[in-house]
Amino acid sequence: xxxxxxxxxxxxxxxxxxxxxxxxxxxxxxxxxxxxxxxxxxxxxxxxxxxxxxxxxxxxxxxxxxxxxxxxxxxxxxxxxxxxxxxxxxxxxxxxxxxxxxxxxxxxxxxxxxxxxxxxxxxxxxxxxxxxxxxxxxxxxxxxxxxxxxxxxxxxxxxxxxxxxxxxxxxxxxxxxxxxxxxxxxxxxxxxxxxxxxxxxxxxxxxxxxxxxxxxxxxxxxxxxxxxxxxxxxxxxxxxxxxxxxxxxxxxxxxxxxxxxxxxxxxxxxxxxxxxxxxxxxxxxxxxxxxxxxxxxxxxxxxxxxxxxxxxxxxxxxxxxxxxxxxx
Amino acid sequence: xxxxxxxxxxxxxxxxxxxxxxxxxxxxxxxxxxxxxxxxxxxxxxxxxxxxxxxxxxxxxxxxxxxxxxxxxxxxxxxxxxxxxxxxxxxxxxxxxxxxxxxxxxxxxxxxxxxxxxxxxxxxxxxxxxxxxxxxxxxxxxxxxxxxxxxxxxxxxxxxxxxxxxxxxxxxxxxxxxxxxxxxxxxxxxxxxxxxxxxxxxxxxxxxxxxxxxxxxxxxxxxxxxxxxxxxxxxxxxxxxxxxxxxxxxxxxxxxxxxxxxxxxxxxxxxxxxxxxxxxxxxxxxxxxxxxxxxxxxxxxxxxxxxxxxxxx
Amino acid sequence: xxxxxxxxxxxxxxxxxxxxxxxxxxxxxxxxxxxxxxxxxxxxxxxxxxxxxxxxxxxxxxxxxxxxxxxxxxxxxxxxxxxxxxxxxxxxxxxxxxxxxxxxxxxxxxxxxxxxxxxxxxxxxxxxxxxxxxxxxxxxxxxxxxxxxxxxxxxxxxxxxxxxxxxxxxxxxxxxxxxxxxxxxxxxxxxxxxxxxxxxxxxxxxxxxxxxxxxxxxxxxxxxxxxxxxxxxxxxxxxxxxxxxxxxxxxxxxxxxxxxxxxxxxxxxxxxxxxxxxxxxxxxxxxxxxxxxx
Numbered sequence: 001x002x003x004x005x006x007x008x009x010x011x012x013x014x015x016x017x018x019x020x021x022x023x024x025x026x027x028x029x030x031x032x033x034x035x036x037x038x039x040x041x042x043x044x045x046x047x048x049x050x051x052x053x054x055x056x057x058x059x060x061x062x063x064x065x066x067x068x069x070x071x072x073x074x075x076x077x078x079x080x081x082x083x084x085x086x087x088x089x090x091x092x093x094x095x096x097x098x099x100x101x102x103x104x105x106x107x108x109x110x111x112x113x114x115x116x117x118x119x120x121x122x123x124x125x126x127x128x129x130x131x132x133x134x135x136x137x138x139x140x141x142x143x144x145x146x147x148x149x150x151x152x153x154x155x156x157x158x159x160x161x162x163x164x165x166x167x168x169x170x171x172x173x174x175x176x177x178x179x180x181x182x183x184x185x186x187x188x189x190x191x192x193x194x195x196x197x198x199x200x201x202x203x204x205x206x207x208x209x210x211x212x213x214x215x216x217x218x219x220x221x222x223x224x225x226x227x228x229x230x231x232x233x234x235x236x237x238x239x240x241x242x243x244x245x246x247x248x249x250x251x252x253x254x255x256x257x258x259x260x261x262x263x264x265x266x267x268x269x270x271x272x273x274x275x276x277x278x279x280x281x282x283x284x285x286x287x288x289x290x291x292x293x294x295x296x297x298x299x300x301x302x303x304x305x306x307x308x309x310x311x312x313x314x315x316x317x318x319x320x321x322x323x324x325x326x327x328x
Numbered sequence: 329x330x331x332x333x334x335x336x337x338x339x340x341x342x343x344x345x346x347x348x349x350x351x352x353x354x355x356x357x358x359x360x361x362x363x364x365x366x367x368x369x370x371x372x373x374x375x376x377x378x379x380x381x382x383x384x385x386x387x388x389x390x391x392x393x394x395x396x397x398x399x400x401x402x403x404x405x406x407x408x409x410x411x412x413x414x415x416x417x418x419x420x421x422x423x424x425x426x427x428x429x430x431x432x433x434x435x436x437x438x439x440x441x442x443x444x445x446x447x448x449x450x451x452x453x454x455x456x457x458x459x460x461x462x463x464x465x466x467x468x469x470x471x472x473x474x475x476x477x478x479x480x481x482x483x484x485x486x487x488x489x490x491x492x493x494x495x496x497x498x499x500x501x502x503x504x505x506x507x508x509x510x511x512x513x514x515x516x517x518x519x520x521x522x523x524x525x526x527x528x529x530x531x532x533x534x535x536x537x538x539x540x541x542x543x544x545x546x547x548x549x550x551x552x553x554x555x556x557x558x559x560x561x562x563x564x565x566x567x568x569x570x571x572x573x574x575x576x577x578x579x580x581x582x583x584x585x586x587x588x589x590x591x592x593x594x595x596x597x598x599x600x601x602x603x604x605x606x607x608x609x610x611x612x613x614x615x616x617x618x619x620x621x622x623x624x625x626x627x628x629x630x631x632x633x634x635x636x637x638x639x640x641x
Numbered sequence: 642x643x644x645x646x647x648x649x650x651x652x653x654x655x656x657x658x659x660x661x662x663x664x665x666x667x668x669x670x671x672x673x674x675x676x677x678x679x680x681x682x683x684x685x686x687x688x689x690x691x692x693x694x695x696x697x698x699x700x701x702x703x704x705x706x707x708x709x710x711x712x713x714x715x716x717x718x719x720x721x722x723x724x725x726x727x728x729x730x731x732x733x734x735x736x737x738x739x740x741x742x743x744x745x746x747x748x749x750x751x752x753x754x755x756x757x758x759x760x761x762x763x764x765x766x767x768x769x770x771x772x773x774x775x776x777x778x779x780x781x782x783x784x785x786x787x788x789x790x791x792x793x794x795x796x797x798x799x800x801x802x803x804x805x806x807x808x809x810x811x812x813x814x815x816x817x818x819x820x821x822x823x824x825x826x827x828x829x830x831x832x833x834x835x836x837x838x839x840x841x842x843x844x845x846x847x848x849x850x851x852x853x854x855x856x857x858x859x860x861x862x863x864x865x866x867x868x869x870x871x872x873x874x875x876x877x878x879x880x881x882x883x884x885x886x887x888x889x890x891x892x893x894x895x896x897x898x899x900x901x902x903x904x905x906x907x908x909x910x911x912x913x914x915x916x917x918x919x920x921x922x923x924x925x926x927x928x929x930x931x932x933x934x935x
Binding site for chain 2: 769770772773774775776777778779780781782784785786787788789790791861865866868869872873874875888892895896899902903906907909910911913914917918921
């Protein structure tokens with residue numbers, strides 16, 4: 001069976017005063033129907049740009065998809081005209097963003113913002129759109145949904161706004177939901193509620209989810225498969241259990257060491273081991289990176305790592321990694 | 329809401345009081361002898377004294393102020409020095425043409441400038457945008473009377489499409505009424521349009537970078553809905569503010585435009601009064617124009633509450 | 642020869658205040674364009690007696706309403722006066738009015754604005770007065786003043802300064818208030834710094850940029866108001882060759898001699914354009930926060 005969404009060798013570039021930034025530099029992955037895929041990496045690694053590229057939401061005056069292929073349901077998206085893209089967005093593929101505070105329009109009611117999506121894509125009358133908005137608000141468990149329809153975003157809490165975003169994104173039963181750091185701006189307790197809600201709705205609707213996050217904890221709890229990105233490139237991909245049990249790429253290993261853990265025993269003084277950071281800095285993306293992007297910060301790096309790009313090697317069970325040293 | 333409007337209405341009182349005091353004390357404390365200047369260069373001592381009595385300048389200032397203020401509250405703005413007619417009546421006779429000119433200009437300028445500004449922001453840095461910005465910069469530097477004569481030269485003198493000057497009340501037929509208003513409205517409106525188009529573009533540019541516009545685009549909404557509902561409604565407050573600021577520009581322009589096109593409105597009344605140094609009329613007109621401006625700004629203040637739900641009364 | 646020398650200095654010199662201004666001009670074509678245009682007009686105004694081809698005051702009824710030609714570049718008016726020479730002299734009036742209104746209203750506005758930003762009681766009174774003044778359209782305010790005095794350049798300048806002052810006061814006051822709420826100023830006040838010292842050290846330099854920008858706009862607006870007043874017959878005395886006067890006197894014969902209006906009108910528009918461009922350019926460089934808003 002072919003994947004629902006296939007991204008192949010995607011390159012997305014931004015034109016800045018300092019030169020061309022290769023924000024996404026050859027990323028490939030698949031998403032199956034109903035699957036939850038995590039894309040993880042630190043800020044600036046290109047995970048959000050990957051998401052925006054799929055929906056072709058990169059503003060033309062700042063950047064563009066330079067090459068690569070994005071196939072959705074067998075259809076190539078990179079060459080699709082803008083009108084066709086618009087029919088796709090919010091209908092078959094929808095997206096929610098990091099900042100529920102600023103991602104909702106402050107001068108339109110919640111009901112209007114959900115209903116307009118339904119009216120636009122399903123061609124129903126406005127009244128039916130409002131009714132759908134009410135259903136969706138109830139579905140995301142907003143109490144007193146009927147009254148909330150006529151409220152403005154500033155009257156809602158952060159968690160409620162993100163629920164509204166989810167309601168809006170799922171209002172047309174999309175096949176893919178791209179969630180870009182959906183819980184980062186929320187309190188920890190609210191984070192868990194929102195993630196649970198997303199998973200629950202996924203079970204109900206069968207929507208596949210691409211969850212973009214820098215938080216490995218979120219990835220562990222919610223996703224089935226994980227893509228690890230670094231400096232615009234994919235460095236490792238694995239089923240979630242495999243990744244956490246045997247992280248292969250030195251960067252992934254470094255990320256895992258930077259997570260605080262409770263299960264590591266405290267020493268006699270009651271102190272836990274210090275969190276380990278990854279030394280060095282993310283490379284500057286305006287210059288083409290020769291060799292492995294992580295080489296400059298990698299404890300295992302050799303001369304070869306600095307000169308040749310490592311190929312992806314299958315470590316078995318769908319676990320692939322791009323690293324000369326680990327696969328040797 | 330009603331409480332808010334009443335509160336705002338009361339807030340205009342001190343402003344109007346300052347305006348009233350300004351025109352009152354201007355006459356009393358103007359350098360030289362205003363009575364002599366008003367009476368004219370060839371005035372005799374008697375005629376100067378007569379002007380002084382007419383303006384009440386022969387009485388103590390406190391008494392003058394009391395009488396003047398009391399009259400003003402009753403809607404009595406004094407009488408013209410030359411015609412001896414009540415100022416309120418003179419003003420009332422001339423209101424219609426000025427109202428017709430200002431409202432048509434306001435309407436046309438706003439109706440054209442906002443779409444122009446929206447398109448410029450949407451096509452930022454493209455040719456359309458550069459043309460709009462060029463127009464805005466030029467329009468803002470163009471003196472009303474120069475533009476008026478350029479328009480008259482081409483449309484009335486060379487091509488003879490529209491009347492050179494004059495005014496027809498709407499009672500004499502709709503087309504003659506409109507015909508006479510086209511050139512004055514354009515001449516008066518260009519600066520105003522430039523101002524509104526410019527702020528619309530700037531405000532829209534800022535709004536178009538916001539996260540909620542990205543959300544709207546991610547929903548696949550049609551471009552016109554994103555621009556005209558999601559973006560423009562958020563950009564509206566600064567635009568409406570500038571429409572209010574521009575009213576001052578419009579009023580100053582009305583005085584000049586009416587002179588150029590020979591329109592018998594308040595602007596012409598002002599100029600005639602200045603040339604005859606008929607201070608009571610000038611004073612009355614200032615009060616009326618200032619009140620108009622304050623009123624427009626009041627309406628604009630109230631409109632904020634409708635445009636942005638976050639603004640509480 | 643000059644170019645390498647400057648670029649050498651570019652590389653070595655520390656980014657001093659004056660230096661960055663120079664570079665700003667080079668990087669910003671708007672400032673350069675507006676500045677050069679304005680410079681040409683200033684030169685024209687200063688050397689008007691040398692540039693003018695005729696005596697701008699000389700009335701020769703035989704030559705009335707002559708169209709532009711080799712002898713009268715911009716034609717003649719209904720009294721046979723040379724429009725070119727009058728236009729050249731007219732630059733003097735516009736520039737004098739523009740510059741002096743900008744200077745006087747800036748100084749007055751700065752003083753009042755600082756006082757308002759500092760003393761709450763002053764603020765309450767002055768801002769009420771400013772609100773009232775702003776409610777009166779500037780041309781009308783000027784007209785009222787002129788009705789009561791004898792015509793002259795001085796009174797025109799005063800009449801235009803008064804309605805422009807509130808604009809400056811508002812800008813300066815806003816800057817003072819925003820700076821006052823900065824933590825470093827609050828800590829300086831807490832540390833016992835005297836008001837006056839604080840004023841000079843921290844606030845004055847910060848008001849300078851918006852003040853310069855605002856005063857260019859005031860200059861442009863003053864030129865327009867002066868021309869408007871003269872056009873209405875309420876400005877400088879009619880015998881003075883100001884652009885507004887030339888246009889006003891051309892009105893009667895506009896249909897047969899449009900040059901008497903269109904040419905000085907074009908000069909006025911270009912001058913105002915130059916000053917506005919200069920203002921826009923300065924705003925973009927000196928006051929980026931404001932630039933983003935407009």
